[in-house]
Amino acid sequence: MARESSRPGITDVAKLAGVSLSTVSRAMNGNPTVDPALAERVRAAAAELGYTANPVARSLVLGRTQTVAVVIPDLENPTFQAILRGLSRAATADGYHVLVADSREDLDEEHALARATRLRTDGVILCAPRMPEEELAALLPALSPAVVINRGPQISAPVVGADYGLGMREIVDHLTSLGHRRLVYLAGATRSVTHKARQEAIAAAVSGFDRLDRLEVEEITAGVDFDSGTAVADQVLASGATAVIAYNDLVAMGLLSALTVRRVEVPGQLSITGFDDIPFAAYTSPPLTTAAVPAVDLGAAAWAAMHAQLTGGEPTPALTLTPTLVVRGSTSAPRED
Amino acid sequence: MARESSRPGITDVAKLAGVSLSTVSRAMNGNPTVDPALAERVRAAAAELGYTANPVARSLVLGRTQTVAVVIPDLENPTFQAILRGLSRAATADGYHVLVADSREDLDEEHALARATRLRTDGVILCAPRMPEEELAALLPALSPAVVINRGPQISAPVVGADYGLGMREIVDHLTSLGHRRLVYLAGATRSVTHKARQEAIAAAVSGFDRLDRLEVEEITAGVDFDSGTAVADQVLASGATAVIAYNDLVAMGLLSALTVRRVEVPGQLSITGFDDIPFAAYTSPPLTTAAVPAVDLGAAAWAAMHAQLTGGEPTPALTLTPTLVVRGSTSAPRED
DNA sequence: CTGTTAGCGCTTTCAT
DNA sequence: ATGAAAGCGCTAACAG
Numbered sequence: 001m002a003r004e005s006s007r008p009g010i011t012d013v014a015k016l017a018g019v020s021l022s023t024v025s026r027a028m029n030g031n032p033t034v035d036p037a038l039a040e041r042v043r044a045a046a047a048e049l050g051y052t053a054n055p056v057a058r059s060l061v062l063g064r065t066q067t068v069a070v071v072i073p074d075l076e077n078p079t080f081q082a083i084l085r086g087l088s089r090a091a092t093a094d095g096y097h098v099l100v101a102d103s104r105e106d107l108d109e110e111h112a113l114a115r116a117t118r119l120r121t122d123g124v125i126l127c128a129p130r131m132p133e134e135e136l137a138a139l140l141p142a143l144s145p146a147v148v149i150n151r152g153p154q155i156s157a158p159v160v161g162a163d164y165g166l167g168m169r170e171i172v173d174h175l176t177s178l179g180h181r182r183l184v185y186l187a188g189a190t191r192s193v194t195h196k197a198r199q200e201a202i203a204a205a206v207s208g209f210d211r212l213d214r215l216e217v218e219e220i221t222a223g224v225d226f227d228s229g230t231a232v233a234d235q236v237l238a239s240g241a242t243a244v245i246a247y248n249d250l251v252a253m254g255l256l257s258a259l260t261v262r263r264v265e266v267p268g269q270l271s272i273t274g275f276d277d278i279p280f281a282a283y284t285s286p287p288l289t290t291a292a293v294p295a296v297d298l299g300a301a302a303w304a305a306m307h308a309q310l311t312g313g314e315p316t317p318a319l320t321l322t323p324t325l326v327v328r329g330s331t332s333a334p335r336e337d
Numbered sequence: 338m339a340r341e342s343s344r345p346g347i348t349d350v351a352k353l354a355g356v357s358l359s360t361v362s363r364a365m366n367g368n369p370t371v372d373p374a375l376a377e378r379v380r381a382a383a384a385e386l387g388y389t390a391n392p393v394a395r396s397l398v399l400g401r402t403q404t405v406a407v408v409i410p411d412l413e414n415p416t417f418q419a420i421l422r423g424l425s426r427a428a429t430a431d432g433y434h435v436l437v438a439d440s441r442e443d444l445d446e447e448h449a450l451a452r453a454t455r456l457r458t459d460g461v462i463l464c465a466p467r468m469p470e471e472e473l474a475a476l477l478p479a480l481s482p483a484v485v486i487n488r489g490p491q492i493s494a495p496v497v498g499a500d501y502g503l504g505m506r507e508i509v510d511h512l513t514s515l516g517h518r519r520l521v522y523l524a525g526a527t528r529s530v531t532h533k534a535r536q537e538a539i540a541a542a543v544s545g546f547d548r549l550d551r552l553e554v555e556e557i558t559a560g561v562d563f564d565s566g567t568a569v570a571d572q573v574l575a576s577g578a579t580a581v582i583a584y585n586d587l588v589a590m591g592l593l594s595a596l597t598v599r600r601v602e603v604p605g606q607l608s609i610t611g612f613d614d615i616p617f618a619a620y621t622s623p624p625l626t627t628a629a630v631p632a633v634d635l636g637a638a639a640w641a642a643m644h645a646q647l648t649g650g651e652p653t654p655a656l657t658l659t660p661t662l663v664v665r666g667s668t669s670a671p672r673e674d
Numbered sequence: 675c676t677g678t679t680a681g682c683g684c685t686t687t688c689a690t
Numbered sequence: 691a692t693g694a695a696a697g698c699g700c701t702a703a704c705a706g
Contacts, residue, residue, distance in 0.1 A: 059457075076422060120434065
């Protein structure tokens with residue numbers, strides 16, 4: 001009754017190679033203080049048995065798991081998916097594993113998952129955490145090392161994010177340089193941080209528009225998804241604006257769809273811009289002009305910030321990436337009246 | 338020089354509660370053989386210290402990690418994202434964690450990741466593994482318990498998948514009942530398993546079409562992405578078919594886009610169907626008729642199959658889910674000549 | 675350079 | 691019902 005099917009342990013290798021446990025351990029970890037010949041013998045024995053050190057046991061003794069956790073508000077969100085992808089690939093390249101946790105937009109879950117996953121990993125990356133500032137501040141020390149994505153920089157952990165204000169600014173400039181003077185801004189979740197940034201950028205653009213003609217921007221509260229875009233189509237049309245800045249690509253696409261049904265020409269009669277550059281933005285008819293948030297890079301940067309803490313120990317300064325304006329077919333100069 | 342910032346261990350709790358380690362362990366695990374009063378005292382001490390058992394240490398002694406691994410060919414693929422989402426949520430609901438590994442369509446990586454992640458988890462779920470049949474068969478025993486998604490059922494592990502043939506059959510039936518008799522099938526990756534299934538289903542539909550009029554299906558090799566759909570637009574138009582069955586939604590959307598540019602009316606002049614029902618299929622103009630592959634359910638089913646092995650030990654029989662025909666605006670009866 | 679010994683933090687017999 | 695002791699599989703002092 002032997003443990004036939006059980007994976008071989010370090011003891012088995014030691015026995016087969018005729019050496020002690022420590023020698024096997026040293027040899028397997030490339031410790032240079034071991035005799036080359038012996039090391040070779042150990043490796044051969046290990047290979048023969050198909051031995052690999054048990055990572056769990058190593059984790060216990062070494063105090064590190066070679067794994068990090070990523071807590072995401074919603075795995076269905078294309079931007080978060082892209083962040084996860086960039087993060088996962090970067091971490092894998094450095095020999096780390098990634099534990100994902102989907103909080104499903106539940107604040108309590110988010111908090112609980114962050115704590116729970118931290119216990120089995122070397123650090124946690126909070127992706128656009130939804131919890132209030134205070135709670136986040138109180139939680140972070142318990143998670144250290146941690147990295148936060150897309151939250152204000154007033155935080156006791158490295159933060160990486162995109163400058164939504166700058167992206168919005170690029171969009172407004174694009175539209176005004178095209179000749180548009182009457183715009184509509186379709187606002188999203190009105191209490192989110194990213195909303196604030198966009199709103200301020202628009203306000204700044206308006207007040208900074210020191211030409212003879214004026215720039216007017218009407219704000220209409222829409223939402224964050226496709227349907228909220230279709231829902232405000234008539235309101236947009238009634239506004240008399242020549243261009244609309246949607247909160248994000250989804251909203252822009254919803255609006256675009258509703259306008260197509262109403263036979264409104266885009267960009268002929270109305271220009272539309274999105275935000276994020278989700279995978280489908282390039283495939284609408286017409287393709288969407290938008291600000292590309294470098295989500296994959298954001299994920300990679302978050303990993304870099306985590307890796308720095310895990311190795312060097314030197315905390316990375318806050319990093320802010322800039323969205324890139326992607327001009328496609330949904331914007332053009334306003335039609336001459 | 339005490340270990341101030343270090344997390345409290347079971348010893349600290351034992352000391353504070355004035356009991357032995359074993360009692361703390363038993364109390365924390367709800368072992369009924371411990372005196373209720375003492376148990377309460379232990380819990381109080383644990384709460385005071387903010388103690389939580391170290392999962393890594395538990396994993397080592399218990400031989401289980403409460404974590405499973407999911408190996409995915411490409412985190413960018415919407416279907417795989419949906420599978421991951423369904424799986425992750427189901428696993429979380431059962432108190433398990435999920436390690437994700439993106440093999441990036443690299444066969445060697447896929448193999449290596451499966452082995453490596455298995456060492457730190459209780460089982461691995463292979464999502465649409467790309468490796469050849471033989472290699473997969475040889476690998477599975479080392480991964481056990483494992484679950485395979487979307488591969489033939491000739492495998493020594495529970496398999497969950499969608500019946501692509503049936504989905505394709507539904508599409509053909511939909512089109513023929515609409516009155517279409519000349520179809521084009523835009524083939525995708527011609528050596529994939531899912532391609533085979535679709536092709537056979539079409540062949541079966543053709544030969545089973547025992548009416549007075551004939552059903553003709555021309556096959557054009559396209560590809561699996563948006564651009565391959567746009568690329569074959571002219572070929573499709575030249576074929577004289579009244580409806581086209583695209584390999585998947587992406588291809589259908591590419592074709593749709595190219596046809597819009599050419600001012601071909603869909604579905605007026607040509608009906609188009611997709612496959613998968615990715616998130617954007619409902620939002621094209623016109624919205625896409627497609628076969629909805631229940632990817633989220635597939636993920637949940639894969640978890641169920643894994644959970645069964647992890648607990649009961651009874652291997653689940655192979656499970657095949659059926660795609661649902663979703664009729665939207667891209668199909669209609671062919672125009673009367 | 676190599677072997678012996680002591681843990682990592684926890685669960686679980688085995689006594690009592 | 692509780693405590694003492696063994697050990698999960700490995701690494702890292704500590705001797706030699």
